Amino acid sequence: MINVLITGANGQLGYELRRTAPQFARLFCTDYHQLDITDEVAIQAFFKSSTPAIVINAAAYTAVDKAEMDVETARAVNVTGAELLAKACANNKIPMVQVSTDFVFCGGKSSPYHADDQPQPLSVYGHTKLEGENHVREILPQSSLIIRTAWVYSAHGNNFVKTMLRLMQEKDQLGVVADQVGTPTWANHLAQCVWNGVSHLLEGTVHSPVHHYTDAGVASWYDFAVAIQEEALQLGLLDKAIPVSPIQTIDYPTPATRPAYSVLDKTSSWTELSAPKVHWRVALRQMLAELAG
Incomplete structure (x- = not known):
């Protein structure tokens, strides 16, 4: 058995990491109540x-x-937390998997982003996640x-x-952004990818330091919402269809620029x-079937 520390274990990925854990893993699952990753002394203990x-x-x-x-809190968790965990791993001579985001990119390309493409985040969230990545790579090269x-x-x-399912029950119509892809x-599926990465790290067979992983295919948020309604109706999670209309980002302003x-190139994580390697709509159907029980 291998002791595996999972931080953020009560989040979406943490939940699936627990469900898909391989037999060799003895899990130590924490959220901020059990381990404050911004506290160096707590990490050492x-x-x-x-x-x-x-x-x-x-x-x-x-x-x-x-x-x-809330820049200070975002930096504390995404930058300081990643850095302190990486330092603890370095001091104990153990490897680390850091989960990051597509928001490290600006979205100016028209073809999938490769792992070695130049990051250019547009938001505080993207900037802090990129800084966290950089600390991990510098400390644990x-x-x-x-x-x-x-x-x-x-x-x-x-x-x-789940937000779309709720709104589709509550509202007579919806507008969803169609120009973000x-x-x-x-x-x-992400958890399965992470566990495969864990195995490679433990075996010393990781060839590339950065990988991209999503399900396969491409969609706008509007496409995603339309598919959610169609699949949910078939599974009985919704009892009626409502009109879902495409809108532009400019029609739905948000504090953070997205x-x-x-779209991320997954070739390296697949190989x-x-x-x-599953199309996003197939994966959506599986998750909704789980919700339907």
Whole structure:
């Protein structure tokens, strides 16, 4: 058995990491109540008591719009937390998986972003996640793995899918942004990708320090919402259809600027990490079936 520390274990990814954990993993699951990753002394004490062999940092400040006003907290979690965990890993000579985001890119491309494309974040959230990545790579150049993802959802926690289901029950019509394009990611598949990365890190067979992972395919938020309604109606999660209309980002202003195009190239995670290669709509159907029971 290998001791694995999972931070952010009560989030969407943390929940799926617990559900999909391989037999070799003895899990030490924490959220901020059990381990404040911005507290160096607390981290040192936790490492001493749990003696992890690897760390998966799934903890993050992910309130993208709120981060624009709450910069200090976002930096504490996304930058300082990642840095302190990486230092603890370096001191204990163990590897670390850092989960990051498509928001490190500006969205100016018209083809999928590769892991070695130049980051250019537009928001506080994107800037802090990129800084966290950089600290991990600098402190653990040979024993870290960055996995960037996007548009994560699961049956657990708050996310776009569950918000759409609620609004489709409550409202007579919806407008959803159609000029932001990316790929939805079921957290269950992301968790499988992370665990495969863990195995490679432990075996010393990680060839690339940064990988991208989402489900396959491309969608706008509008496409995603339309698919959610269609699939939910078939599964009996909704009892009526409502009109869903495409709108522009300019019609729905938010404090944080979001990338217009954030499709990630998954080739390396599919080949090197044997990550699931499933179309996002198939994954959505699986998650909704889980919700339907």
